Amino acid sequence: MTSDCQPSALDHGINVIKSVVKTLPEKPGVYRMYNRDDEPLYVGKAKSLKKRVVAYTKTDQLPVRLQRMVAETIRMEIVTTHSEIEALLLESNLIKKLQPRYNILLKDDKSFPYVLITQDHKYPRIVKHRGPQQIKGRYFGPFASNAAVDESLILLQKIFLLRNCTDNYFSGRTRPCLQYHIKRCSAPCVNKINPEDYNELVKQAIDFILGRSSKVQEFLATKMHAASEALDYEAAATYRDRIAMITRLVARQRINVEGISDADVVAILENSGQTCVQVFFFRHGRNFGTESFFLAHAQEASLEEKLAAFLTQFYAEREPPKKVLLSYQPEELDLIKSSCREHFGKVTSWEIPKMGTKKELIDHALSNAKDAISRKLNESSSMAKLFEDVASTFQLSARPSRIEVYDNSHVQGTNPYGVMVVADENGFNRRAYRKFAIKGAQPGFGGDDYAMMREVLSRRFARADQEDWQLPDLMLIDGGLGQLNAVLKVMEEMDIKGVTIVGIAKGEQRNAGRERFFMVGQEPFSLEHNSPTLHFLQRLRDEAHRFAIGTHRAGRQKSMIKSQLDEISGIGPKRKKALLQHFGSVRGISAASVHDLMVVEGISEAVANVIYSHFHDTLG
Known part of the structure; x- marks a missing residue:
């Protein structure tokens, strides 16, 4: 046995899978594995569900990573599909949604402008x-x-x-x-x-x-x-x-490569324990830029498997161009081709150039991938050093792995929001950010920042047992001693221990660089003006402030739209959406004539008159 997991757990996982295999058809589909906390472990697709899933019972043929997965498996979910292509598309969507621990994941997947x-x-x-x-x-x-x-x-x-x-x-x-x-x-x-x-x-x-x-x-x-x-x-x-x-x-x-007008150049590189996929975007004969992607959970997978996982997730919602140049032959390339052709209704040429100017583009992309890995390793090293300095500054027993920063935003108590920003040794973890619409705000609330922070922390730590809400090692609170005491009271009431809490208050005249830090059992202190640790803590505080302000503004705008349009009889969500899409804002709607309003889908002459009368009566 090459696995480091307990034999009894592995045997139990095998038995779970065997019991599922008995009911599986020889059809294409998608399977999901879950652990005892009902967290998704893995999402896979198969041309034949029975033949694919039974392979997990032969653990001596599995890599250690998948042996661990089998040992954690408590139950499975199965969905049959009409074709393997449909299964591939469903698998990609589920991986993106569930982010399973044992799948190769495309980190920082985002839409492009x-x-x-x-x-x-x-x-x-x-x-x-x-x-x-x-x-x-x-x-x-x-x-x-x-x-x-x-x-x-x-x-x-x-x-x-x-x-x-x-x-x-x-x-x-x-x-x-x-x-x-x-x-x-x-x-x-x-x-x-x-x-x-x-x-x-x-x-x-x-x-x-x-x-x-x-x-x-x-x-x-x-x-x-x-x-x-x-x-x-x-x-x-x-x-x-x-x-x-x-x-x-x-x-x-302008690029001068024969046969290249609209193309993606995709190169994958492994180095120093990192897997980077570099993509160049060429459109209409011009370079539209380049982007580096790092794959998670990819250590034990082959390059063929990694590149296939990237392509299926990357092109799940993005239409590929006329040509895609690849540095390496991925697994199941024919299936990926068929999937893109069926999903987007167009034929894409997929090439793995071996020589000539196209190969030079691939080599250039690989060189960029190597540089991206070097930058990531340097950034990780710098971030690790900053985390060590933070641990020393705040007398932590070890380097923190998760830092949470909290801030509130409101205008005289209206549309109050609290936010949580998360940082780890990879930088800001934006997927872990959270926003809290303050529910305790009442007329005359007046913006009680202490009450807001108590509510935010109470709601946050009520979820402390959930995976995405794991306890931080360090909490930074925007505020001084009063705000720190409010947080400490919540932590005591909820019996939350092992978390260091620091309040950050701007110094005299609210100048950056004169921040005062508040901790339990210590006198307030400041750091040297040119300290890298101070600059890092300022970045964390400023990011929380930016997120809080943006959240408040979005909520206020939504509230304004809701309050004005919801007062009009006969305007439900569908008509409200159509009006806003057509005119762009409530102000645009208020300035429109009855004839202009009738152009919008779903707005009859009678409804247009009601809208027009509402704004012209109330606005005078």
């Missing part, structure tokens, strides 16, 4: 968009990062002078805004440009994004010469500058 040119207004706007593509318009991307899409947006605005303001802001303008004066907008809001010329700019922008830059340059050159011949030298100079910007941008971004 796009450039959106809207099509629901006479004067389309150009904006950054992330999330479901529900707004009518054309989407270009994905871009690898916010920085990449922000840079592209600024350049597109400079070259094509398209607006980026909301429709509500646009309709309320009586004179050009700053964007016009810094030459990033043509100010259609105040008729500085007519609709025909503006839509010509939109068409040029789309041509440029799609890689037809020479066509745009020819058009601008014609305009420049015409302006010059008409002695309009200022306009000619504007066209000349736009041509120069396009030339510089194209020279920097």
Whole structure:
């Protein structure tokens, strides 16, 4: 027996699986394994459930990682599917949702930003968009990062002078805004440009994004010469500058690889116990950026298995481009191809180049992956050192593995929220962040920060036995001695022990660098102004403050919308959503005419009159 788990536990797990196997069909499907705390251990898919699951009973053929999993298995759940492709898609979605401990996981999986040119207004706007593509318009991307899409947006605005303001802001303008004066907008809001010329700019922008830059340059050159011949030298100079910007941008971004226009370059590398997948995004012949992904729970898996796990999770919701270049042959590549083809209704070419310029792209991606691993290891080393310094500063018995930071936000007691921010040796763990809408706030509440913190901590530690709510080693509270005592009282009442609590209060004149730290049994103290530990603690405190302010603002906006729209008879959730999507805000709805309101789906003339009367009666 190669496993380090107890034989009795392993035997029990085997018996659980054997009892399930007896009822399994020779059909495709998905299986899930759970432990005694009903936590998901593993999600797997199979072409034949019976043949696949029975393999877990032959533990001498399993790696140690899966032997441990079998030993923890108390029950299983089975879902049959019509095909193996359907099983693969279901498996990917369940892995993303459940984050099982024994599956290879794509860490920090996120949606990527796009450039959106809207099509629901006479004067389309150009904006950054992330999330479901529900707004009518054309989407270009994905871009690898916010920085990449922000840079592209600024350049597109400079070259094509398209607006980026909301429709509500646009309709309320009586004179050009700053964007016009810094030459990033043509100010259609105040008729500085007519609709025909503006839509010509939109068409040029789309041509440029799609890689037809020479066509745009020819058009601008014609305009420049015409302006010059008409002695309009200022306009000619504007066209000349736009041509120069396009030339510089194209020279920097253009790639010259035969057969590469829309492609993802995917390279996987193992080094120093880390597995990194580097992805380059090429769209319309341009580099849209690169992103590094690190896989969790991947130590004992093969490269083929790791890359297959990445591809199935990465392309579960992201449509692959026309071509995907791979550094390595993943497991079940044919199944992955079929799954993407069926799910997205398009054919993607998957290649593993061995030579030539495509192989050079793969090598470049591998080099980036190596650099990303080095940076991660250096960051981990630096973070470990900071955690050691924190342990020394606050006299902890060992380096903390989990730090929680708490803050509150409200305006004179209205829309009060408390938040919890979590940090570990990998940095901020945003998946563990939590927000608490304060339930104890009553009229006249007045923003009792002590009462808010007591409620937040009581609700937080009521979940202390849940895996995602494990106890921290260190708690940082935004506040001084009074706030610290309020927290200590909650901890005593709930019998929570083994957690060090520190209050952080801004010093004189609330200047950063003069923070005072409050702990049980100690006089308040400060750290050296240039101390790395102080800077780290400030980052933690500021992140909690940022999260608290953002949560409060979102809650206040939601409350304002709810309070105004919910007062209108006949406006339920569906109509409310349709109105907000169409007009963008309550202000936009209040400014709309009856005819404009009737354009919205589900709004009849009678309902439009009710809405119009409500706002014009209440607003005078």
